[in-house]
Amino acid sequence: MQQTNHQNSIDDLLSFCLESLCDLKAHDLISIDVKGQSSIADYMIVCSGTSNRHVSAIADRLSQTLYEHGLKEITISGQELGQWVVVDTGSVMIHIMQPEYRERYALEDLYRCMAAADNLEVA
Secondary structure, eight states: OOOOHHHHHHHHHHHHHHHHHHHTTOEEEEEEEOBTTBSSOSEEEEEEOSSHHHHHHHHHHHHHHHHHTTOOOOEEESTTTOSEEEEEOSSEEEEEEOHHHHHHHOHHHHHHHHHHHHHOOOO
């Protein structure tokens, strides 16, 4: 089955975000396909920064880079504290977290459980 142009553009956005995050020295990047499990995004990216300043800087530079490449509607939450910042592009939601917050909230596990539950058949 051939992907639609919309899906191709979402996949391109995902790739662009992952590449940008690598360039910004984000750690432990994980992308999770949440189509069908979430109504707020098609993909989630979870990554870590080393400090409040690093987490905030990653979010700031990522949003600037996305804006410069034509994505004008970006929402950023949590940047003031720099513990857990969310950059929301609409189709891709990026969680940039300090390691202790990432471990505490375990978003990767949550989304994997949601995906596994969707694949279960109910008798």
